[in-house]
Amino acid sequence: MDKKRFVVGIAAKNEEENIEYIINSLRKQGFNDIYIVDEHSKDKTKEIAEKMGVSVYQRKEKGFGAGVREVLRIAKEKGYKYVGRLDCDGTYPPEDLKKMTEYMGNYDLIIGYRNYKNVNPLHRLPNRLFTLLTNILFNGKIKDLNCGMKIYKVDKFYNLLDTNGWDLEAQISIRALKNRYKIKQIPINYKMRYGGHSKIRIKDGFSILWRIIKERFIK
Numbered sequence: 001m002d003k004k005r006f007v008v009g010i011a012a013k014n015e016e017e018n019i020e021y022i023i024n025s026l027r028k029q030g031f032n033d034i035y036i037v038d039e040h041s042k043d044k045t046k047e048i049a050e051k052m053g054v055s056v057y058q059r060k061e062k063g064f065g066a067g068v069r070e071v072l073r074i075a076k077e078k079g080y081k082y083v084g085r086l087d088c089d090g091t092y093p094p095e096d097l098k099k100m101t102e103y104m105g106n107y108d109l110i111i112g113y114r115n116y117k118n119v120n121p122l123h124r125l126p127n128r129l130f131t132l133l134t135n136i137l138f139n140g141k142i143k144d145l146n147c148g149m150k151i152y153k154v155d156k157f158y159n160l161l162d163t164n165g166w167d168l169e170a171q172i173s174i175r176a177l178k179n180r181y182k183i184k185q186i187p188i189n190y191k192m193r194y195g196g197h198s199k200i201r202i203k204d205g206f207s208i209l210w211r212i213i214k215e216r217f218i219k
Contacts, residue, residue: 006151007082007083007084008034009075013039016048111186131143166208
């Protein structure tokens with residue numbers, strides 16, 4: 001894989017139970033160009049990653065969205081054309097990310113989509129509703145609005161996003177639709193979390209809903 005073309009950037013916070021596993025899993029698939037954008041983790045996330053030879057950058061602002069935006073900024077700064085991203089909890093298989101790289105030359109955004117049967121029931125229904133609402137309001141065909149595995153064409157996204165919260169995933173797809181970016185969606189084999197616990201809360205669902213409404217009706 002062309003190192004000047006593609007890199008994997010991971011937004012992380014307190015993922016010491018998962019970080020070694022995800023780095024090793026990525027390397028087994030040939031992804032050796034990896035960096036971590038950390039949110040000043042209070043555990044050993046930074047130490048473990050650096051011991052494994054992975055660069056760790058500390059984000060200036062708090063929040064998941066801030067982490068992903070920093071992932072994009074660093075990729076731009078380092079001259080990469082595409083950056084791949086997956087959550088740091090082991091739920092997204094790097095072998096599926098590898099399949100997604102095959103479409104990089106022809107698309108601006110490559111999105112994984114999950115079998116909803118494998119998604120936590122507490123997250124499943126809200127995500128389906130948010131996905132449906134997004135497609136209705138923005139004339140889209142998105143299959144999984146909140147999927148945490150994506151590949152971005154860096155120049156298209158590094159300066160496009162402005163949220164620091166969990167509504168970042170929704171903003172990505174919505175703004176891609178609004179800008180008529182070329183989107184490819186690939187089925188992925190979503191798994192149970194490797195370790196730790198989910199950081200998403202009920203209030204984050206309301207922020208996602210507000211993001212969808214705001215992007216459509218408020219300028």
